[in-house]
Structure formats: structure tokens, C-alpha cells
Amino acid sequence: MSNNSGKKMKIYQEMFTGIINNETCNVLNVIRKNAWSTFSAKGFPTSRKKNELWKYTNLNVIEKKSYELDYNAENLKINIDENELPKDKKWNNIIFINGKFSSTHSDSTFETGINFYNISDVRKNKKLSEKVAKIAKVSDHNFVALNSALFQDIAFIEVSSQITQPINVINIISNDSKQKIILPRIFIEVTDNLNIELIESYINFTNKSQLVIPVTEIKLNPKSSMNHFRIQEENENTFHIPTTRVSQESNSKFSSVSFATGASIGRNDILAELEDEGSESDLRGIYITHGSQQQDHEISTSHKSPNCISNQFYKGILSGKSHAVFSGKVIVERNAQKSVATQKDLNLMLSYGAEIDAKPSLEIYADDVECAHGATAGHVDKNSLFYLLSRGLGEIEAKSMLVRGFAEEMLDEFTHEELSNFVGNLINKKIPLVLAESDTIGTT
Amino acid sequence: MLKVKNLCASVADVEDSDILKGVNIEVNPGEIHAIMGPNGSGKSTFSNVLMGRPDYEVTDGEINFNGEDIIELPADERSHKGMFLAFQYPVEIPGVRPWQFLKASLDAKSEYHGESKISVREFSKLFDEKVKSCGVNPELIKRSLNDGFSGGEKKRNEMLQLEILRPQLAILDETDSGLDVDALRIVADGVNSMRSPDRSFVIVTHYQRLLNYIKPDIVHILVDGKIVKTGNADLALDVEKNGYKDFQ
Numbered sequence A: 001m002s003n004n005s006g007k008k009m010k011i012y013q014e015m016f017t018g019i020i021n022n023e024t025c026n027v028l029n030v031i032r033k034n035a036w037s038t039f040s041a042k043g044f045p046t047s048r049k050k051n052e053l054w055k056y057t058n059l060n061v062i063e064k065k066s067y068e069l070d071y072n073a074e075n076l077k078i079n080i081d082e083n084e085l086p087k088d089k090k091w092n093n094i095i096f097i098n099g100k101f102s103s104t105h106s107d108s109t110f111e112t113g114i115n116f117y118n119i120s121d122v123r124k125n126k127k128l129s130e131k132v133a134k135i136a137k138v139s140d141h142n143f144v145a146l147n148s149a150l151f152q153d154i155a156f157i158e159v160s161s162q163i164t165q166p167i168n169v170i171n172i173i174s175n176d177s178k179q180k181i182i183l184p185r186i187f188i189e190v191t192d193n194l195n196i197e198l199i200e201s202y203i204n205f206t207n208k209s210q211l212v213i214p215v216t217e218i219k220l221n222p223k224s225s226m227n228h229f230r231i232q233e234e235n236e237n238t239f240h241i242p243t244t245r246v247s248q249e250s251n252s253k254f255s256s257v258s259f260a261t262g263a264s265i266g267r268n269d270i271l272a273e274l275e276d277e278g279s280e281s282d283l284r285g286i287y288i289t290h291g292s293q294q295q296d297h298e299i300s301t302s303h304k305s306p307n308c309i310s311n312q313f314y315k316g317i318l319s320g321k322s323h324a325v326f327s328g329k330v331i332v333e334r335n336a337q338k339s340v341a342t343q344k345d346l347n348l349m350l351s352y353g354a355e356i357d358a359k360p361s362l363e364i365y366a367d368d369v370e371c372a373h374g375a376t377a378g379h380v381d382k383n384s385l386f387y388l389l390s391r392g393l394g395e396i397e398a399k400s401m402l403v404r405g406f407a408e409e410m411l412d413e414f415t416h417e418e419l420s421n422f423v424g425n426l427i428n429k430k431i432p433l434v435l436a437e438s439d440t441i442g443t444t
Numbered sequence B: 001m002l003k004v005k006n007l008c009a010s011v012a013d014v015e016d017s018d019i020l021k022g023v024n025i026e027v028n029p030g031e032i033h034a035i036m037g038p039n040g041s042g043k044s045t046f047s048n049v050l051m052g053r054p055d056y057e058v059t060d061g062e063i064n065f066n067g068e069d070i071i072e073l074p075a076d077e078r079s080h081k082g083m084f085l086a087f088q089y090p091v092e093i094p095g096v097r098p099w100q101f102l103k104a105s106l107d108a109k110s111e112y113h114g115e116s117k118i119s120v121r122e123f124s125k126l127f128d129e130k131v132k133s134c135g136v137n138p139e140l141i142k143r144s145l146n147d148g149f150s151g152g153e154k155k156r157n158e159m160l161q162l163e164i165l166r167p168q169l170a171i172l173d174e175t176d177s178g179l180d181v182d183a184l185r186i187v188a189d190g191v192n193s194m195r196s197p198d199r200s201f202v203i204v205t206h207y208q209r210l211l212n213y214i215k216p217d218i219v220h221i222l223v224d225g226k227i228v229k230t231g232n233a234d235l236a237l238d239v240e241k242n243g244y245k246d247f248q
Ligand SMILES: Nc1ncnc2c1ncn2[C@@H]1O[C@H](COP(=O)(O)OP(=O)(O)O)[C@@H](O)[C@H]1O
Pocket: B011, B019, B037, B038, B039, B040, B041, B042, B043, B044, B045, B046, B055
């Protein structure tokens, strides 16, 4: 640890002291202490020291900045334009502001079948608190550890009977002048046979740098399924480093699509564990970067039982001097016979200065499996551009249409009109920025 | 309508790459011209140069459309002025929806001419009607532009665009190749129904087959970047019988 990071560690140590002194729940107390000892030993990951996982990503910039933890301001009430949120009155809207549950902004009741608890409920109920930090393990992950040590609230959700509308967890980052560390936390468990939808979004209203470290734990019981939609719209000074852990029982199905356009450095870390037979995991997403943004996808699927199917499919649009990493991993354990796994990362390189490190990889220890993987990086070619121009579209409109076209199949995955419109608008806002820094279109 | 004089063109930025070596052609309103020629004679190059493809450089000659020299105009402006090219190899563009794309085309044209845009409802009606008459698979056309289309489906989609954009001058670059007889009929019916005293067609083809269904007023034979013979519809029959060897 360098001198500088030693000093920084002191700031986090103070945060931890503040949190642990007020932790009334024994179970959480133990979790936090464990987590803190892991984080204080590891610190932030470095790209030095032959750290394969962080080879392409340098977090020194985070350590150079100071972030503050906001201890009070529970149930913050702020002025928000509802139109700027991915939200529908019909949905079960659960709003967090700066990592803390806001009953003021959330719906007052939810559909029958949704049991929602925030941290004060969890503290009082051992059955709940004992489920925390089981799926996302603190032992080997710096950021799961940091979140587990410091998280201030939680969306703890049990779905116990069939619901009809999505559960919509919106994480708002308020517009103030503070550089905040924000530690959103979700735990959700779905009872056998139920099919649910979870929307998880991060909407940032400030332009100040924030350090956002979410942890999401998902438990799918036998024959249950979840469609998961994730939207990350942080400002471009913010560090957004989420960890998602999914534990899937037999014949369960997890489909996730993520949309990541924001953040200075974003790193979407997902691990889906196919614990039992017949389960399916389908992980998709799109990332759009420009300027000096970096967006990583650290995506792992672990086949631990026979007859499971998995898919990883990501797409990137890169411009300026931005950098993206796709590190997709599929692990097929020895007994996971008849596994089917596919993995794909396709990138549209809009500028010669942008950089992609795409590393799809398969680790297969079983012999009877069907696996395929691939990654590409290409340009908008001149034939496509001329085709559109010849039909009367102006150059900018034609280029916009081609870039948006590349993203369209991921947009289609946002199957609610409200959501696809929301994401579509974010893309439309981003397109002029990426085009302004583009120099490859039509050159090949 | 279209006057091409001594048109010479080469591949842009490549020396000694002359493809068109002095093409002359004059198309009057209402006429259908056929351009025939062996493979590699420059037919697609000619079509693309007319439409303003930047891969080619016009090294000499004139292209005059409705009295205006258009050589410096970009493709989108040529389109606004009433030119259209049905491509020999239409590109596949996944994610671009033909409905949105064609609406945007029409809107761009209206905007260029300071006219009001077609309403969504009106456009939808037009689109559905043409999808039907061009024999385009309505499910396929919802999704994307040519992506996953067969060769024939792509050509039908070119005809769909032609019929929706209704240009003054339509250049069809081997729209007939790869089509079965039914599809050929659709192309021919499309052209024949759009035929009018103020609309002209340049139909580029390798075979005479399409000309059984569309009767050209004038036939040109293009060989090695030059028009070596011009005649009436009978010239196409000669080619059918004797091939291009007499002209090479
Ligand atoms: N963009 C290009 N770059 C290099 N060569 C080209 C290009 N376009 C056409 N050519 C060459 O010009 C000649 C004429 O091609 P083309 O116009 O496609 O002929 P046709 O359509 O009559 O078969 C061919 O020899 C072809 O290889």
C-alpha cells in the first residue's frame, strides 16, 4: 500500500467506525467486521502486481479523490422531475436516494406478493439479516467487502406469490455539491415457480464525482425466473463499480440486460451461478463510451450442474479515446455435462483512438458440452453509409441511424415501452457526443 | 432529363484506374433506357457515379440532371432532386427499421423542398400498401433493412423503396439478377405502373430476360467503359442471340 492509499484508508476507517458504532444488529455487525478486515487488508485493487482481473483498469484516480459518507439525511426529500426517471405508475416503485430508502418518493404500497424490507426491518429480523452477504461473498472481492462494511440501507425483497408488475428499484444520486460515496444494496429472493421482473437503475443528477459501489444479490429458487433490466446513467466524473451475484436453483431462469453509458470508470461485475440442473442464464448488455470513459464488463457464468444453458452477449459502441473491457468467463465444472454455453462481444469502433480489450474465455472441465465464443471490433462501413445517403438522409442523420441501429437489438430487450423509450432517449442523447469524436465511419 | 457527356471515372485515389472512358447518354422524360454489357464493363460503376458514390472520381465529362450540373452534389441532394438507385447488392443494415428509414427519407426530401412532412398515419398506409404490392414479407420488413433477407427479398425491398420514394429518374442496377419469374414480374409491374411522361428509367442488366416484361425505348451496349452501340429494343434481342462477342 502506498503512503497516499494509507492516508485514504484512514478516511474509510473513519467511515467504518461511524457505521459499526451504530450497528445494532449482531448479524450485520459480524458481516461488517469481516468485510472491513477484508477491505482494509486488500484496499482498492491495483492494476500492478500482476493482478489479472484488474490488468486493464487503473483505479488510482479513485484513491486520489476524497469522498464523504452522508450519515444522516435519511428519507431525503428532493425535487425530481419524474420524467427523468425510468418509472411507470403501474410498477412497484422503490426509490433510494444516495443509497438510502426514501419512503417519501417510493410507492406507499406494493402488489401483494412483494415483501419489502429496508435496513431497520432487516436489523430486527434474524431470518432476514442472515441472508445478507451469503450470495455475494466478501472474502475475495474488494468492492463487495467495502459495500458490506459500509452499506447504509438495503432493498431486501422477498417475492412470495406471483405478481404482475415489475419491481422497480431506482437509485437516485442527488444534485448537491458533495463528493459522496454511495453503497446501494439489493437482496432479492424469488419463491419457486414465480416469474418476476426487476428493474435496477442508477440515475445521477449531479455533475460532481461520486463513488458508487452497489451490490446486488439475487436468489432464484427452483423453476422461478427473473427478467432483470439494469440502467446505469452516472455522470462522467463518477466511478460506478457494481457487483451482481446470482444464485440459481434447478430449472430457474435469469435473463439480464444492462445499459451502461455513464461514469468515468464503470465496471459491471456479474457472476451467475447455475447451482442446479436445468437452469438458464442469459446475460446481455450494451455499453457506449466516449471521451476518456472506461467501461468494463467482468461477466462470469458458472455451470455447476448438468443440463444448464448460458449465454453472454454484449455490444459496445466506442468513440473518442474511450476504453472498454469485456472479460467474459464461462466455467463448466466437471460434473456439468450437457452444458450449452455461448459468448459474444461485438464492438463498433467509431474512432481510431478508442480501445477495446475483449477477452471471452471458456474454462471447460466437462467433456460433453456445446460451447461457442467470439468477439469482433468493426466500423460503420462506407457501403452502409452510402446506402442511406443515396436515399436522401443527410450525413449526420445517416450516421446516427447506423449507430443507433447497432444498438437496436439490445434496446429490444427492454421489453417495456416505458423502459425502451427511456433507454432509447439516453442513446439518442449520447449519439451526437460519440459522433462528434468519430473518425472511422465510412473509411472502410 | 439526364444528359451524360463524355463521362470518365476512375477509382478515387487510385492512379490509372479508369473504369468509365467517355460515356454519352441522353434520357428524355418518360423514356426507358436499358444498359447492357458483359460483366466488368462498368455498368455498376456508371450507376453509382450517377448517384454520387464517393469511391469514384469523375475525371472528365458532365452529368446534367434537369438542366443542372450535379457532379459536385452529394448523394442525398441527388436523391432530393429526384434520382434513385436500386443497388445490385443492397447492403444489410441490422437494427435499422425500414419503416423509420423510409419515413426519414421522405421527411428529408420534404424538408429540402420546404414542404410539409407526410403524417405518420398517411405514411403507414402508403407503406403497408406498397409492402403488399411489392410482395415483401411483412414480418421480415418490420425488423431490419435487408438483414437476413434472401437475394430476391433484397431486390423486392429495393422496389418497395423505389415505389415509396417515387423518383423522377430511377436507375435499376441488375435488379433482375437472382430473381425468379414471379419476382421478375413484380419488378416489371412496378416499373410499368410507375411509368409516366415525366418519369424515366435506366435499367442496367446483363440479360435480356427482364426486357421481355419491360419494353425499353432505347438500348445501349456498354463495353469496357464505353457505349459501343445504341439502338432500339431489337438490339437487346441481338445480344440475347449472339452474346457480347460482336461488340468486344
Ligand atoms: N471501387 C472499386 N475499386 C476497384 N475496382 C473497381 C471498383 N469498382 C469497380 N471496379 C472495377 O471496375 C470494373 C467495372 O466494374 P463494375 O462497374 O462493377 O462492372 P459491371 O457492373 O458491369 O459488372 C471491374 O473491373 C471492377 O473490378
